[in-house]
Amino acid sequence: MTETLEDLRKRIDKIDLELLELLNKRGEIVEEIGKIKEAQGTNHYDPVREQELLEVVKKNNQGPFSTPALQHLFKQIFKASLDLQKVETKKVLLV
Amino acid sequence: MTETLEDLRKRIDKIDLELLELLNKRGEIVEEIGKIKEAQGTNHYDPVREQELLEVVKKNNQGPFSTPALQHLFKQIFKASLDLQKVETKKVLLV
Numbered sequence: 784m785t786e787t788l789e790d791l792r793k794r795i796d797k798i799d800l801e802l803l804e805l806l807n808k809r810g811e812i813v814e815e816i817g818k819i820k821e822a823q824g825t826n827h828y829d830p831v832r833e834q835e836l837l838e839v840v841k842k843n844n845q846g847p848f849s850t851p852a853l854q855h856l857f858k859q860i861f862k863a864s865l866d867l868q869k870v871e872t873k874k875v876l877l878v
Numbered sequence: 879m880t881e882t883l884e885d886l887r888k889r890i891d892k893i894d895l896e897l898l899e900l901l902n903k904r905g906e907i908v909e910e911i912g913k914i915k916e917a918q919g920t921n922h923y924d925p926v927r928e929q930e931l932l933e934v935v936k937k938n939n940q941g942p943f944s945t946p947a948l949q950h951l952f953k954q955i956f957k958a959s960l961d962l963q964k965v966e967t968k969k970v971l972l973v
Contacts (some may be wrong), residue, residue, distance in 0.1 A: 791911050792927075798904045799931060802897065802955070803938055803948065809893045810942045816886050832887075836894060843898055847905045852958050853898065859954050860897070863947050 806860065810867050817868035827868045833861055901955065905962050912963035922963050928956055 786794075820827055840857055841850045848856075881889075915922055935952050936945045943951075 788914050791907050794907050812889050819883050
């Protein structure tokens with residue numbers, strides 16, 4: 784049976800909640816990484832690591848999104864994650 | 879035991895693969911929705927629906943990402959999804 788617009792939208796809603804949960808789980812891990820980097824005194828931004836992650840996206844993409852479209856989205860996720868580390872660092876500096 | 883940078887990065891890699899899979903699954907559903915809208919002759923961009931989805935993000939966000947940061951990411955996902963429908967429409971028009 785063909786799914787209705789309503790059915791498809793319910794599936795999107797479910798996926799969006801999963802995406803939300805995964806993104807926040809990613810954020811938590813990134814905060815942990817930020818603390819380690821802080822302690823080590825190393826730079827938060829790591830272009831080599833970012834490039835590796837973008838390669839993983841390219842290698843594992845089965846569509847329908849194009850690899851450039853997905854890499855663009857992941858770059859936004861990396862940027863938001865880096866901003867999260869900056870907020871955490873600021874908190875540390877304020878106390 | 880505290881996790882090492884290596885352990886944390888492995889967890890990020892796993893999450894990124896899950897994100898990739900979920901995004902493409904979302905893309906497939908969005909393409910289905912695009913076909914229905916095409917058949918109905920309705921507009922692909924639906925600002926009311928988009929606003930509803932952003933409210934869902936706000937309501938269900940448990941952090942550490944801020945709601946504006948997540949809403950920004952989701953807007954990028956919506957935009958990429960809309961672009962995907964446009965590509966599909968173009969394909970239909972070309973055959």
